[in-house]
Amino acid sequence: MSYAKRILYVDLTTGKTEVKPLDMKLAKKYIGGIGLGMKLWLDHSKAGVDPLSSENPLIYMTGPLTGTMAPSAGNTYAVVSKSPLTNTIGESKAHGFFGSEVKRAGYDAIIFTGKSDKLVYVWIDDDSVQLLDAEHLRGKSPAETDETIREELGDFYIRVSAIGEAGEKLSRIACIINDEYRAIGRGGMGAVMGSKNLKAVAVRGTNDVNVGNMDEFKEFVRMVHERMKGPATRKYRTLGTPENVLVLNALAALATRNFTNATFEGAEKVSGEFLNEHYVKKIIGCATCGMRCDHIAVVPEGEYKGSTSRVEFECLWSCGPLCGVDRLDAIIEAIRLADYYGLDGISIGVVVAMAMDCYENGVITDKDTDGLKLNFGNHEALVEAIKRIGTRTGWFGETFAEGTKRAAEIIGGDAYKYANHIKGMELPGYDLRTLQTAALGFSVSFRGACHLRSGAYSPDVKGKVDRFKIEKGRGKLIMDGEDLYNVVDSLILCKFSRGVMYDGLKDMAKYYELATGIPMTAEELILAGERINNLARVINIREGGGTREEDQLPWKILNFPVPEECVGKGVYVKQREFDIGLSDYYEVRGWTDDGIPTPKKLKEVGLEDLIPIVDKKIKAMKKK
Amino acid sequence: MPTIHEKKFVSGDPAKCIGCRVCEYACSMKHENTFNPTKSRIRAVRLNSFVNLAVSCRLCEEPPCVAACPRDALRQSEETGIILVDEDKCNGCGWCVEACDYGAIQLHPETRKVFSCDLCDGEPSCVEWCPEEALDYTTKDIVSQKARIGAVKKLFRESLRG
DSSP states (O other), X not given: OOOOOEEEEEETTTOOEEEEEOOHHHHHHHOSHHHHHHHHHHHXXXXXXOTTSTTSOEEEEOOTTTTSSOTTTTTOEEEEEEOTTTSSEEXXXXXXXXXXXXXXXXXXXXXXXXXXXXXXXXXXXXXXXXXXXXXXXXXXXXXXXXXXXXXXXXXXXXXXXXXXXXXXXXXXXXXXXXXXXXXXXXXXXXXXXXXXXXXXXXXXXXXXXXXXXXHHHHHHHHHHHHHHTSGGGHHHHTTOGGGHHHHHHHTTOOOBTTTTBSSOTTGGGGSHHHHHHHTEEEEEOOTTOSSOOEEEEEOOSSTTTTOEEEOOHHHHHHHTGGGTOOOXXXXXXHHHHHHHHTBOHHHHHHHHHHHHHHHHTTSSOHHHHTTOOOOTTOHHHHHHHHHHHHHTOHHHHHHHTTOHHHHHHHHOGGGGGGOOEETTEEOOSSOTTTOHHHHHHHHHOTTSSXXXXXXXXXXXXXXXXXXXXXXXXXXXXXXXXXXXXXXXHHHTOOGGXXXXXXXXXXXXXXXXXXXHOOOOOHHHHHHHHHHHHHHHHHHHHHTTOOSTTTSOOOHHHHHOOOOSSSTTTTOOOOHXXXXXXHHHHHHHHTBOTTSOBOHHHHHHTTOGGGHHHHHHHHHHHHHO | OOOTTTOXXXXXXXXXXXXXXXXXXXXXXXXXXXXXXXXXXXXXXXXXXXXXXXXXXOOOSSOHHHHHOTTOOEEEOTTTOOEEEOXXXXXXXXXXXXXXXXXXSEEXXXXXXXXXXXXXXXXXXXXXXXXXXXXXXXXXXXXXXXXXXXHHHHHTHHHHXX
């Protein structure tokens, strides 16, 4: 049984801690990770809670495979809370080493409630849980915090998950980082942690993690290891995700200069090929994993000499092409700084790109930027902008630390045209004008713009659909992707390893069953995936959103055709097609045309208890 | 005593090791039928991204752990060179732990007796599982040979291209 069967409650206001048993019916129904995490969040929060108030629970989750030898799943954790960036349910996952320590300490979940009156960190040493003063850690980066805590507690093998200055200062794009480079990146979970005056969670777990059937589990893991040496993980083991740079550029899908262009003239210079040849010094991996994907890049010379960071496509794109920056040394430094301050590496680049677009179009001026010349391509300005946002320095830092949506509201005027977000969450690295299944998929994602909620870019990139338009049938593609990814994120399998599940859900069900000893079928798993998506949607409705009104696209995607000569020239998402796409998606989901899950659908997926929430909303919409 | 051509141990290659700890999981699975790195006889050390190495018993000649035991609980196997622990005699005093320069003999969290690598009867589980092939079940003789050949190859790489 690889569940710990226990939940740890930490009340940061009183300092009281308590351990309660995990309801094993919930465990099977919601699996773990984001599924179980969102269910626990719903059950422990009040409707309409302010994400940055003490009433918003912050939940650390492990998965059913965490703590076992399962490659890519043995090392994971997820954080679930209401997002201060989107006001929707927020969730994010990270790998590395931290998660397994939580499970070995004996917990499936840690629920933080309340708010400490001074900056603290939580020290979980198996059954002993203490709040320790963290004033000396204020302003330190997550990595510095990690090192300091391990030194002062005196055990090298302690694992730490921490926020940086951005989280302490409640930046809505603040992340949480563990094991130097691994981030609970999206949705501002770091700000929630900061709002609780919680600097870090340090864990040492020494208990056994057992599985239901050791002999068969071992053979299954052996098979996964073998598959990990094969084609399914080739990309991640070789060039890594930066391979996408040239692929997307050729497809006119490499969003450039804040979604102005869809191709980047400097793509070669920031390609995965160039990165690996000139900057990647070592490729390492997470605990228990049979592949390795962490491309650690070091700048060998020049003004950013010595700068070191883990480079993936998304952050390379956001700090590179999206800001018009064609220098990998500056991009490596930008990513290092994002990690240093604890900023989401996707959001930060999109935020700076917005500032650059506003600057180029006269929406903000030298006066607003204190003289910072925020022209596209100015790498020095990129680096300085990240420092100011990470530390909330000046009007500029304060404004853009709020994320693109709020920055646009603060600036007013035309600024909204340059804010590339969905539901408040900054877009990841896919030009949605030329990848239109992705456009639809990202728009309906429950946590805002996200490539990892459905992988909806995949049919576009693989040429399975006409990617320059939206038509009926896309809804089903997106739904299937979402339900599958909900399962993946609840088992907390690394998405880089999704391809090694050759038999898809069947393999995942077997994985689950062998580890937990709880019978599971592929059908039950995909139903859980559907349940989780409906759960998230209903949570968003309870929090005041979660309807068609929120499932929207940024201005540029709908109004600014790709201008340059390329295969995507003149392409943009047409509102009419997009609306048809939304209706199609809601229909296959069994939701109303306003995007609200029907009572019938909720019954079907075992969420009867949530029917009052949608009933109320459907009535309110009718009145409107 | 085995000859230097026979005395095998688990050797870690820092150029290949990535600190993933698969060896620890494999070890605890094999010996304890559970997943728990604190019960592993080999331990991975990641100092930073670039410096990683898994460490287990070096099978020293005249092992200091054996010499340090005041209760004669430890002896070195004549046949393989591994450290054998008499659990009835060991009282967990830890002098052997202090004597070992490599941290390769540890106190077991449950039995409170010391334990170290037993080479899995000649088929080390960690070597079998290491995804990076960073672990080798080999002799010091062969380790030095390989290093020597590598050095010479490097020195004469121009001529080798011939």
